[in-house]
Amino acid sequence: MQDRHRHAQRAKRKRWCASLFGSALALVAVAPGGFAQGVAPGNAPAPGDANASHPMAQVQHQPFWAKRLTGYLAARDGTQLRYSVLLPKGKGPFPVIVNYSGYDPGSIGGAAYLDDNTAMAVNLDRTLVEAGYAVAGVNARGTACSEGQFEFLARSYGQDGRDAIEFFAAQGWSNGSVGMANWSWAGMSQIATAAERPPHLKAIAPGMVLGDARLDSWAIGGVPAPNFVAGWWDFLHGRWDSALQSARAEGDNRCVAQIATNLKTAETARVADILTKHPLRDDYIEIRHLGARTGRIEVPILSMEAFQDEATTPREDYYQDNLNLEKLWFVQTNGPHDMYESLVFRKTLLGFFDRFVKGQDNGFDKGPHVQVWLETSTATGGRLANENSQPRLVVNAPRYPAAVKPVSFELSSGGKLVQGGSDGKNDGRGEGRGEGRGDDFAYPLPGPTVNADFLSDTWGPLPTDWRKGSLAYTSAAMDDTLFAYGSASADLWVAATGSDADLQVTLTEVRPDGQEMFVQRGFLRLSDRVQDDSRSNPLRPYPLDRPETMASLTPGEPVLGRVELTKFAHLFRKGSRLRLWIDTPSQYGGNGFAPYSQPQTITVLHDAQHPSRLLVGQWDQASGVTPKLPEERPACGTILKQPCRPDPLASR
Incomplete structure (x- = not known):
């Protein structure tokens, strides 16, 4: 019976991984009509993007890095956090892009990762490594292989992030210039970490975050929304399962033992229990209000959000309002939670990191600060859907907020x-x-x-x-x-x-x-x-x-x-x-x-x-140059997360 229950739980977690955070979408067609503002059908992948030769349909990945390093770094209180680093080819030292969350980033490059069993995107890491960045993943305390007590979005989360940035900056293979990437929990880590002002952090690119966990997700508009939290807890354990798979394949008994410990100790801090004990906003909940501290962020930010985000909603506590707007670049689009994987966005992401992490004078900072994608659709299904998503039209504004x-x-x-x-x-x-x-x-x-x-x-x-x-x-x-x-x-x-x-x-x-x-x-x-x-x-x-x-x-x-x-x-x-x-x-x-x-x-x-x-x-047309809006309506069923139905009031 225990084995049957364990297999059932794994199957449930796998469904959540595939459906919610893998965005396995139905097959839809690209919306008709032309593109504008430099976006065109059939754009070639960004330079260094391996997706052309290594499509997501090829589930079994091959190592694309020159060397993989694993180990533990010490937070300021001595807690040991598990990390994994993928180094690019060349002599180095290299600029670094960090993926930090409570999922499985401390195990990137392991056996599960090569099976495409990971929370974020293998192909995004591939793009960064082939562009000359070292990609470092680190697990939050009390998650997967990391020591400590799990406590979702506690103040220590940003402090640990600061310590991780400084650790990676000091390594011999690093040139000391560090950025952060990815979305969801790995996006929240960025605004939490940047608010602590690590000296060697040069830029962050957070997507799809909870700026205020309560109003953005746990009680939207004050209405309790418990279902997502319950399913997310299973998904989280599924990510630790992937770290466990890699640890066993590598004979990493320390990691295997720590995961077993975390599965027990994390139960005392389940988010569902938090909401039972703190049903209204109090000091405990306010500590997890990341947007309240984003005014401390000094580095350039590339922010991305999806308007119909099925996981975190696009509200994000409007944390962008608190930033130095001269250092904010913002991409907004219709679509799901994992739109960060889009190859169209990846070009923007690489340009941003090349400018502010590598220090290249590529003109990125002279471009528009706001991109609004309209009628975004995809030509493929499954895991390729997000990567191949393209907007029908892009409207730009010189700076945020657009009028x-x-x-x-x-x-x-x-x-x-x-x-x-x-x-x-x-x-x-x-x-x-x-x-x-x-x-x-x-x-x-x-x-x-x-x-x-x-x-x-x-x-x-x-x-x-x-x-x-x-x-x-x-x-x-x-x-x-x-x-x-x-x-x-x-x-x-x-x-x-x-x-x-x-x-x-x-x-x-x-x-x-x-x-x-x-x-x-x-x-x-x-x-x-x-x-x-x-x-x-x-x-x-x-x-x-x-x-x-x-x-x-x-x-x-x-x-x-x-x-x-x-x-x-x-x-x-x-x-x-x-x-x-x-x-x-x-x-x-x-x-x-x-x-x-x-x-x-x-x-x-x-x-x-x-x-x-x-x-x-x-x-407002004064917001910037608005291209000619296409008169032809997109076909129903082609626009991501904006479904159609027959008008139920038509009979009236």
Whole structure:
């Protein structure tokens, strides 16, 4: 029975690895239409990129390094952290790129790694090594082969990162110039480490991070989201399994014994237990608020995020706002968590490291600081999908933040979404603020899932009684193309018959062909509705999210709930309509919610005293040179993480 259970657990972990962090996507076609701003179909791989000759389909990799070094480095308190280094050909010394997380980076180059059984991307490491960088991986304390007590995103995490950077800088094979790469947990390590200001750290390139673990993931909009954490714990153990496979193949008994120890001691710090003991923001949770310390970062940063990120969401605590914007370069795209693997992005990544780690005068710092990828798609499935992802269009801005103009859509009677002026006033066409007494929906009847199946980008089926459990507001057909960019805010006046409730807001495009395309989602626990005035603006709600500012509802008394729709970029073309769905939170990507459960009726108001509205940002041409926007709509099913479905309201 124990063997059967162990095999079942391994199979479950493997499914999580393949589905969530391996991004095994359904086969889709490249969207029709031309490319712009230097992005073209069939771009050759970046110089030094071995993907042309070593595609991901070839699962068994061959060593691509000249020499591999393994060992342990000492953190400031003496804790021994396991590392592995892949050296390039040549005499050296070499610049260094560090991969640091709690997965399996301390075992890169081992047997499991060569079987493509690793958290990050073998081919990315290959690209860096062949470009002349030493690639160093180090495991966080208490994970895989490293000593110490695991504690997710503790302050020691950044301090250990600083010690690792300085260790690698001092080695004889290193020239003392160190950068950091990779995404997810390995992206969080970068902002945590850079905030500690290691003297030899030259640049970081974090992707898809949790800047504020609570609002970005654990309780999005204040709504508890426990499902992802539970599955992630299994995935984490699966990564330690890969380190164990390599250690056994190498006869590394020290590592084998340490993994056995960590599997026991880490159970005392399971993230699920953390959330049970700390359900609201307190000092313990705030320590894990990495974005609060990013103002200390001094080195250049190349940041990447995916708008429909199914794992960490694209919110990232807006940590980029805290940086020296002259040293920030930002790539944003539709798509999944692992878009960091894209070969198009890899060219940008190499140019960034060559400029700031190698010190080459390649002109990277003179280019645009913001790249927005639109309608990104891929021509392949499986592990190749992310690498071969390409945007249909790239729009640049000279610096962050790109300028936008707020556009208002007022909720009105009859399920109408009435476009108004930028301040929500009359637009000059005889249409103004919404009207009508308000609309009711039954709570809690969850809305449909979106992208819950990691093997494909899909809407889930419409739930039973969905007409009772949801409201929809739809605009008139657009007269001109609206290039919507950035975060958006659904400012909703609501009254409930209970003492609290959770809202889910979904923005879609209703196309002339009768298909409805997913754009973005947002969530809010109404008791967590009080805003942080220092960080909120008309397009970005930012909850204070402190226990002392939370307030239950008085039954029947209207309150204003500002629901944040996290960042996105989307072309609502002429003839399309915007739609806003309001219902109870359901699963979105890996985020499964535990909404407030009291059955009740919720009323969304839209009268003169309670003007509910949607505010979206319109890309301002003053942000930079905007190429001609393609008029032809991409085919449904081709745009990553933005699935279509037949319009469920068409029969009306």
